[in-house]
Amino acid sequence: MKSDPDRLQLGEQKIGEILGQTGDQVRQNVGDVAPGLATFVLEVIYGGIYQSELLDSKTRQIVTVAALAALGNARPQLCTHISGALNCGCTRSEIIEIMMQIAAFAGVPAALNGVDAARSVFERLDKEG
Amino acid sequence: MKSDPDRLQLGEQKIGEILGQTGDQVRQNVGDVAPGLATFVLEVIYGGIYQSELLDSKTRQIVTVAALAALGNARPQLCTHISGALNCGCTRSEIIEIMMQIAAFAGVPAALNGVDAARSVFERLDKEG
Amino acid sequence: MKSDPDRLQLGEQKIGEILGQTGDQVRQNVGDVAPGLATFVLEVIYGGIYQSELLDSKTRQIVTVAALAALGNARPQLCTHISGALNCGCTRSEIIEIMMQIAAFAGVPAALNGVDAARSVFERLDKEG
Amino acid sequence: MKSDPDRLQLGEQKIGEILGQTGDQVRQNVGDVAPGLATFVLEVIYGGIYQSELLDSKTRQIVTVAALAALGNARPQLCTHISGALNCGCTRSEIIEIMMQIAAFAGVPAALNGVDAARSVFERLDKEG
Amino acid sequence: MKSDPDRLQLGEQKIGEILGQTGDQVRQNVGDVAPGLATFVLEVIYGGIYQSELLDSKTRQIVTVAALAALGNARPQLCTHISGALNCGCTRSEIIEIMMQIAAFAGVPAALNGVDAARSVFERLDKEG
Amino acid sequence: MKSDPDRLQLGEQKIGEILGQTGDQVRQNVGDVAPGLATFVLEVIYGGIYQSELLDSKTRQIVTVAALAALGNARPQLCTHISGALNCGCTRSEIIEIMMQIAAFAGVPAALNGVDAARSVFERLDKEG
Numbered sequence: 001m002k003s004d005p006d007r008l009q010l011g012e013q014k015i016g017e018i019l020g021q022t023g024d025q026v027r028q029n030v031g032d033v034a035p036g037l038a039t040f041v042l043e044v045i046y047g048g049i050y051q052s053e054l055l056d057s058k059t060r061q062i063v064t065v066a067a068l069a070a071l072g073n074a075r076p077q078l079c080t081h082i083s084g085a086l087n088c089g090c091t092r093s094e095i096i097e098i099m100m101q102i103a104a105f106a107g108v109p110a111a112l113n114g115v116d117a118a119r120s121v122f123e124r125l126d127k128e129g
Numbered sequence: 130m131k132s133d134p135d136r137l138q139l140g141e142q143k144i145g146e147i148l149g150q151t152g153d154q155v156r157q158n159v160g161d162v163a164p165g166l167a168t169f170v171l172e173v174i175y176g177g178i179y180q181s182e183l184l185d186s187k188t189r190q191i192v193t194v195a196a197l198a199a200l201g202n203a204r205p206q207l208c209t210h211i212s213g214a215l216n217c218g219c220t221r222s223e224i225i226e227i228m229m230q231i232a233a234f235a236g237v238p239a240a241l242n243g244v245d246a247a248r249s250v251f252e253r254l255d256k257e258g
Numbered sequence: 259m260k261s262d263p264d265r266l267q268l269g270e271q272k273i274g275e276i277l278g279q280t281g282d283q284v285r286q287n288v289g290d291v292a293p294g295l296a297t298f299v300l301e302v303i304y305g306g307i308y309q310s311e312l313l314d315s316k317t318r319q320i321v322t323v324a325a326l327a328a329l330g331n332a333r334p335q336l337c338t339h340i341s342g343a344l345n346c347g348c349t350r351s352e353i354i355e356i357m358m359q360i361a362a363f364a365g366v367p368a369a370l371n372g373v374d375a376a377r378s379v380f381e382r383l384d385k386e387g
Numbered sequence: 388m389k390s391d392p393d394r395l396q397l398g399e400q401k402i403g404e405i406l407g408q409t410g411d412q413v414r415q416n417v418g419d420v421a422p423g424l425a426t427f428v429l430e431v432i433y434g435g436i437y438q439s440e441l442l443d444s445k446t447r448q449i450v451t452v453a454a455l456a457a458l459g460n461a462r463p464q465l466c467t468h469i470s471g472a473l474n475c476g477c478t479r480s481e482i483i484e485i486m487m488q489i490a491a492f493a494g495v496p497a498a499l500n501g502v503d504a505a506r507s508v509f510e511r512l513d514k515e516g
Numbered sequence: 517m518k519s520d521p522d523r524l525q526l527g528e529q530k531i532g533e534i535l536g537q538t539g540d541q542v543r544q545n546v547g548d549v550a551p552g553l554a555t556f557v558l559e560v561i562y563g564g565i566y567q568s569e570l571l572d573s574k575t576r577q578i579v580t581v582a583a584l585a586a587l588g589n590a591r592p593q594l595c596t597h598i599s600g601a602l603n604c605g606c607t608r609s610e611i612i613e614i615m616m617q618i619a620a621f622a623g624v625p626a627a628l629n630g631v632d633a634a635r636s637v638f639e640r641l642d643k644e645g
Numbered sequence: 646m647k648s649d650p651d652r653l654q655l656g657e658q659k660i661g662e663i664l665g666q667t668g669d670q671v672r673q674n675v676g677d678v679a680p681g682l683a684t685f686v687l688e689v690i691y692g693g694i695y696q697s698e699l700l701d702s703k704t705r706q707i708v709t710v711a712a713l714a715a716l717g718n719a720r721p722q723l724c725t726h727i728s729g730a731l732n733c734g735c736t737r738s739e740i741i742e743i744m745m746q747i748a749a750f751a752g753v754p755a756a757l758n759g760v761d762a763a764r765s766v767f768e769r770l771d772k773e774g
Binding site: 130158159161162163165166169170174197200201202203205206 | 329330331350354355357358361366367368369370371373374376377380
Binding site for chain 5: 071072073092096097099100103108109110111112113115116118119122
C-alpha cells in the first residue's frame, strides 16, 4: 500500500496512546517481510478507523477484545488488545467479565482461553511493576 | 437443566429490560422441543451472568454484538442483540462504528454482514414507529 | 477425482442406509457443475470413511451433528445429518441434548440455531407422517 | 474514515474492473447507514490493497474465493467474488476445482456450500445471457 | 455468578467422574482472576447440563471432542476432553476414528491437529502408567 | 480407510513434488496412532484431488494458503503449505501479498499471524541455505 505521511503520523500517535507501541516497533514486528502490512496497521487501522470519535477508545478496545476472544484463534493479538484496553481505562475485572459474556455467546473454551490470555497480561504487568 | 424459581424470576425481569422479551416468548421460541435450553437462556444467561454489575448493560450488549459480528454465523441472534443494545442506550451510529472495528479485526465481509443486520433492525424499528 | 466403481457401489449403499439418499440424488444436487464433488462424497466419505466399523453409524452421526452445530455455518448439511442421525437410531431428545452440550462448548447462539435446525427436521418428518 | 479523493478514484476504477460495480452501487449497498464502510471498501480495499501488482487480479480473486469458501459464513460476498473471479479470467471449472481443494482443507460442507454459491452465480449469468 | 452450594456439590462430583479433576483444581486453574468462571464451569456445566441423563457420559464426551476438534481453536480443552472421553469408556481407536469423521466434515488440518492432541494425551497416559 | 496401491503411489509421488515429503514421513507424522488418516492424506488428497489438472499446482497451493490463513487455526499446516507454495513457484512476495488480501477479507489478526508463519518458513529456508 502507498503510504500517506499525514495518516502515518496520526496512526503512530494513536497506536502509542492505545497500545504504547511506536511505529518502529510495528514496522519491526511485521515490516521486514511485510512492510505493506505495517502501513495498513498504522495508517488504515490507527490512522483511519481509530480516528473516528463515534466510539471512545475504551469502547473500541472492548469491541476488539470481545471479537478476538470469540474468534479464539489469535492469542497474540488478544493479549496486545487486553493490554491496550487496560491502557484505555478498562479495569481487570471488566476484562474478566467480558470473558463471562463470551462464555455465554461463544462457549466456555473461548472464555477459558480468554481468561488465560488476560492472566498472562496481568502477570507481565505485575512483574514490570 | 433443573429450574430454580428465583433465578428464573431474575432472568425474566432482566431479559425484559435488555431485549424486551418475556419468558413466555423465549419458551415459545425454543421451548416446545428444547425446554432445557429456554431454562439455560433465562436462568443461566439472564438470571446469572447478566446479574453481575461488573459490566453495565450497555457494555454487555456491545460485547455481545462484537462477538456475534466477528463470528459471523448467527444472524438472528446478532439482530436480537443489536436491538437489545439500542434498548440499553447504544446509538445507531455506535452500532455501525462497532462494525468498522469488526472490519479491521474480522474482515470486511463480517462488517458488511453486520451492517446489513443492523440496517434490518433499524428498518423494523422505523416501521414500528 | 477418478471414480472407483467398487467404492461407488459401497458408497451408494451406505448413503442410502444413513441418509436415505440415492447416488442419483447426490449427483443431481452437486453433479451438474461439480461431478468430482459427488464422487468425493459418495466414494471417499460414504464408500471410504463410513465403511470403517471403528464407530457405529449412530455415533458417527452424533459426531457429525456435533461438529456441524459447533461450526454453525452449514445449516443445510446440519439438517441432513440430524435426519440421518434419526435414521441411525438417535432419538429426538438425544439430538436436542447434543445442542445443550453445544451451548456449553460453542455458545448459546450455536445451540439456538442447532435447535432451530432440529425443529425444522422434526416438523418436516411429522408432515410426511 | 476521512476520504481521500485520489484513492477514491483509483478504487472506483478498480472495483469496476474486478466486480463490475460502480462507486454509487457500493455506496447504495452500505452507504445510507454506513458511509464509512463504503469509503473503506472503495479506498482501502480497491484503492489501496488491490492497487499492488504483486498479485495479478485473477490470483487475488482466487485468494478471496478460497478464503470466503473456507470461512463459510459470508455467502453474499462469496457470490460477488466468484463473479469477480470470472471477470478476471477464471473459468467456471477453476472455480469448482477451488471447491475440491476446500473439501480437503475445510471439509465437505464448506465445499458443498461453495459449489451451491457458484451454481447460483453461473445460473444468474446464464439468464442474463 | 452467585453460587448455589447444592449444584456446586453435584458439579464437583460429576467433574471428578468425567475428568478426574477436583473443584479445587478448577478453581486454581481459573479462579484467582476469574472465580465466576470456575463457578460457571462447576455449577452450570457439570452441576447442570451434565446432570441430565438424556445423554450418557460417553456420548456427551464424544459430542464435546467432536465440537472442539471441528472448531480447532481450543487445544487445551480438546486434550482435557479426550482424556475425559477415555475415562468414560471411549477407546483410543474411537477417538482416532472421530478425527477421520472430522477430516470429512471440517477438513484434514482439523483432523491432523485432533490426532496430534490425541497422541499427546495417549503419551501422557502411557508415561503415567 | 482401505488402501489402494495405485493411488498410494500417485499420492506419494505428488506429495513429494508439492511438499518434498515422502510417504514414510506422512505415515510417521500421523501413522502410529492414525494410519487411516495417513492413507486419507496420501491417497485421497495427493493421489486424488491433486491429480486433477483443472488447477495447476501453484494455484492449488495459493488456494490452500489462503484458506488456512483465513481460518487461522492450523498454523503447522499453514507453514507446510507456504513451503509447498514456494516449491510450486510462488515467490515470497506473492505469499506476503496473499496475507494483505487476507487482511481485507479475514481481518488484520489473521494477516499478522499469516505473515508470522511465512516469516518462520522463510527463516528456516534461509538457515538451510
